[in-house]
Amino acid sequence: MSAAHILHLGVKELRSLARDTVMVVLMIHAFSLAIYTAATAIPESLHKAPIAVVDEDRSPLSQRLVDAFYPPTFLTPVLITREQMDARMDAGLDTFALDIPPGFQRDALAGRSPTVQLNVDATRMSQAFIGSAYIQSIVTREARTFLAGHEVEVAPPVDLAQRLRFNPSGNQTWFGAVMETINNITMLSIILTGAALIREREHGTVEHLLAMPVTPLEIMAAKLWSMGLVVLVAAGLSLVLVTQGLLNVPIEGSLPLFLAGTVLHLFATTSTGIFLGTVARSMPHFGMLILLVLLPMEILSGGMTPRESMPDIVRTIMLAAPTTHFVTMAQAILFRGAGFSVVWPQFAALALIGAVLSSFSLARFRKALATMA
Numbered sequence: 001m002s003a004a005h006i007l008h009l010g011v012k013e014l015r016s017l018a019r020d021t022v023m024v025v026l027m028i029h030a031f032s033l034a035i036y037t038a039a040t041a042i043p044e045s046l047h048k049a050p051i052a053v054v055d056e057d058r059s060p061l062s063q064r065l066v067d068a069f070y071p072p073t074f075l076t077p078v079l080i081t082r083e084q085m086d087a088r089m090d091a092g093l094d095t096f097a098l099d100i101p102p103g104f105q106r107d108a109l110a111g112r113s114p115t116v117q118l119n120v121d122a123t124r125m126s127q128a129f130i131g132s133a134y135i136q137s138i139v140t141r142e143a144r145t146f147l148a149g150h151e152v153e154v155a156p157p158v159d160l161a162q163r164l165r166f167n168p169s170g171n172q173t174w175f176g177a178v179m180e181t182i183n184n185i186t187m188l189s190i191i192l193t194g195a196a197l198i199r200e201r202e203h204g205t206v207e208h209l210l211a212m213p214v215t216p217l218e219i220m221a222a223k224l225w226s227m228g229l230v231v232l233v234a235a236g237l238s239l240v241l242v243t244q245g246l247l248n249v250p251i252e253g254s255l256p257l258f259l260a261g262t263v264l265h266l267f268a269t270t271s272t273g274i275f276l277g278t279v280a281r282s283m284p285h286f287g288m289l290i291l292l293v294l295l296p297m298e299i300l301s302g303g304m305t306p307r308e309s310m311p312d313i314v315r316t317i318m319l320a321a322p323t324t325h326f327v328t329m330a331q332a333i334l335f336r337g338a339g340f341s342v343v344w345p346q347f348a349a350l351a352l353i354g355a356v357l358s359s360f361s362l363a364r365f366r367k368a369l370a371t372m373a
Helices: 004-019 023-030 031-041 060-067 082-090 103-107 125-149 172-202 206-212 216-248 255-279 283-299 312-320 323-332 340-372
Strands: 051-055 096-100 117-121
Touching: 004 125, 004 172, 023 031, 023 060, 023 172, 031 172, 031 216, 031 323, 051 060, 051 082, 060 096, 060 103, 060 125, 082 096, 082 125, 096 255, 103 125, 117 125, 125 340, 172 216, 172 283, 172 323, 172 340, 216 340, 255 283, 255 323, 283 323, 312 323, 323 340
Parallel strands: 051 096
Antiparallel strands: 096 117
């Protein structure tokens, strides 16, 4: 194996990528606008949520509850009757409908703990789950304040001292930006290497390579280092310029350590891209294979849903996927500031998985080149 051949072929791959406008635009978008959108699209607080109130008590306490819902968190509450409540929910006019029963203030002053019913349109997912907690907090706070003014003894609640580790402000932007970067590293590394191989087959340049004094291992190694380098540089710049610079998301751990782990991950994913590129006969076929492989790798890696919530068989199978170990490593380094002494098992797993995948890919690549010759 000649290092000069690998370097020369890798430079050729970089030049070919630079001439592919679609791939360049996709890469720029994936590490800039896509990350910004993923970080900011998820609402962190409730904003202008429509709410209706059925006030069957008509008391100072019930009016106090109605007045507690005001813009910009909620739209001005609409007072409706119980008969209108279901119809308005069915029509999608209200996300929340609060039903205050008759005798609510009387029962509260008597210490009988009356129940207030909250109806939620759960199809509006972001508003529904955030808003339910908001409304519960508002109702509890206003009732406690009202009863305290009337010298009604209220049982003190348990005082929960909450400490948010690694994200003190509970800012969802932190998680969204970093996880989108992690997902795009996997996606682009597979796409770029597989597309590079298919592009050569479609343009007829594979025959030129076969006529040169190079081995399949040198051709594959050139594609791996060139496409991996592009993704690595783009990811590093994205973390510094977009995540830290534009979004002000702090990176707790060592960026060089994360990039070192990313190199091992890219070794595995670019090998996967080569394998898929040898299986696919065209770009559309390659796109279908990407969906079959990439979606499970990202969804079941632990980045979207905690692995502890998955069935045991799924957790066991996903240990063979590089994304599982990469997500664990990236979260430990970037979120919790972990050092190599903590993440070395993930480094070892990525190196092992990369070696296995590259061996399979090389065997498949040799067979594919033999059929093209």
